[in-house]
Amino acid sequence: MRAGPSQEEVRKHNLGTLLRYVHMHGATSRAELTTRLGLNRSTIGALTADLIGAGLVSEAAPRETGRAGRPSLVVRPESGRVYAYALSIEVDRLRAARVGLGGRILEQYETERPRGMNAGEAVRPLARFVRTMRSGVPDDGRCVGSAVAVAGMVRREDGLIRLSPTIGWVDEPIGESLRSELDEFGPLSVGNHADVCALAEHARGAAVGSDNVIYLYGDVGVGAGIVAGGRRVHGHGGYGGEVGHMVVNPYGRPCSCGSRGCWETEIGEHALLRLAGRADRSGGEAVLAVVDAAMRGDSSAQHALRQVGDWIGFGVGNLVNIFNPEVVIFGGTLRDVYLGAAAQIRSRLNAVGLPACREHVRLRTPELGADAALIGAAELAFENLLDDPLVS
Amino acid sequence: MRAGPSQEEVRKHNLGTLLRYVHMHGATSRAELTTRLGLNRSTIGALTADLIGAGLVSEAAPRETGRAGRPSLVVRPESGRVYAYALSIEVDRLRAARVGLGGRILEQYETERPRGMNAGEAVRPLARFVRTMRSGVPDDGRCVGSAVAVAGMVRREDGLIRLSPTIGWVDEPIGESLRSELDEFGPLSVGNHADVCALAEHARGAAVGSDNVIYLYGDVGVGAGIVAGGRRVHGHGGYGGEVGHMVVNPYGRPCSCGSRGCWETEIGEHALLRLAGRADRSGGEAVLAVVDAAMRGDSSAQHALRQVGDWIGFGVGNLVNIFNPEVVIFGGTLRDVYLGAAAQIRSRLNAVGLPACREHVRLRTPELGADAALIGAAELAFENLLDDPLVS
DNA sequence: CTCCTTCGTTCGGTGACCGACCGTTTCGGG
């Protein structure tokens, strides 16, 4: 409700808008910035001067204009000097990257995460990665923050992991632990894996330009990152998007959450492999093997894929009725399942979804691959800077 | 992405913020506005002067201060002079009201809506109501817009009703029709009934101060108005919130939408009355009768209420997992069902909802009663004014 | 080489907010 000292707010807002533009769209000429931001040439000049002074962007003469007239200076983000650390804690991997302003991954490390590794143990290799990267950064480098994506339920206020069945954590204060290890590297944000991937695909992937997006991430469990009206939906405590525990089959199998017939018990990896008669195997390769087998005519694999595809379409239909999204993205191993069962999914979606809600829905696969979580975490880390470029 | 001519934007924003404050909180002293909005005394003075010049607010000496010092002038909305027309098309009623700035209903008319009345026929009595009200408005009155709430799926771009099973409409251009009849009364917005009720309860009812809210409205059908992060979720085409067609029971009864086991087939009025052995009756009184009978010990009514309450808790649990709301409000005849089956609902919700998602959820009944739709529609109509008070 | 186009820079102007100063209104004590 506060309006604040609006003089500075205007400047801050315009600086943020300009910086966000080059962060999202890459190097941009001043002329284009003038038209895109609707600001005067003089103002764009002053804003870029400020940002150059802060070391956030640089200007250069353009290569070839092709048109008459004096060529416009090109403003580009200092993607080499200004960066954030992006971390990701996944089921079987720990990943860390240094991501430059503009979204480019500058360097990246990863290691296996053994089952049973707790939060304290996971922090150490991540911190080691960060310190390794830090030691190689030139002196003029500037870290503007860090963020970690975790495949679990993240309490927004402090980054506590309330519950992560796939990783096996309960009430692990990952935010606190990492902050105490990495307090020299700016503020640390903690985000849910699917949320962060949704952010990445919305910013730089399959959902660019769409303001109502559902990003589904599935492996053993299923979660969603939801963008509604251009803003992430995280709910009151930060636990929104737990679509994996939407009960779709009241008469279904028990779920680890205590309920039964949750969506993830019907469409998760375990369900697919069980239906395909391969319950002894697990992981992304096993899922891919089922899809491949179905392609090659294996009837039990086909049956499993049909069954799972049916439940996927069913749940997506429910979500489409609730959110009326423009895009639904299938990430994780759900991507492969989607590619193998697209017709089944679409058909069931059409049966469950109301015509008005489903008519403009596009079903997509991610464009960012395995780096989505890191790119999204970096976006999280950059948010402070983009909201107020000259602070700190 | 545009920043616009930010000089004017600042003024516009601050004028809107001040006007919105007195609109939401009622008459407020300049001193309090100064602290609440974080603006200088001089600025508040200038802003109120502008708004007084536009006839939107007035100032008056306060009654009794009780404290030392010169009393601060009280700024109050011109709720008598500045108003909007709010209309509501419900299953069996057509309602129209003139609502003053500040949210007070100044006058109100309503009439029955016979089953089978189409959109063209419904427009006429509504337009008549508006013209009747218009003729009684003093010459200095000023209409700033109108809005209509309709219990159906509203296409956002033009206000077409894509589908309303309860009212019995398909592709009725209610927006166009009303606009052509009422073009002299400013811009007309069209909103979904549940969305608009959610807006009302969020602004002036049971969800004040909560930024993550689900308002459930149920009679024969079930719909939801969803507020996430303080903003309404309407989806890409405007059709979000159709939770009534979330399928909760894949083996359930067929629904009018073509699917089966939709939430509204399990918790709608028809389900309750059928389970209670009163399928021959209908309407809100019949629902109330079942709840009363259950209170008095009628076992078939109790059984019906338990069954329906179970499914309500089930669906709310799903929604809680998806949205992690702070408040869930039960409106329509669902209010009575909730009051009669609260324990059952809570118990089932606790079984389906994840602990983290449900732990802070408050279940509530509406505070605005039957006027919620009109008050919410008025909020919709006032939005243009509050976004830019001095335009027009 | 010259003209035209396009852009960067500079500078004066407008508008919005702030802070200080002064006058006004109320309360409370002598």
Add this chain to the structure above:
DNA sequence: CCCGAAACGGTCGGTCACCGAACGAAGGAG
């Protein structure tokens, strides 16, 4: 009844952000 303290409104000069016009600079086309 008078006077000081407290709280507030109004006025005025100052600062800051943006805009628009004027001028110079940098390329392309003939």
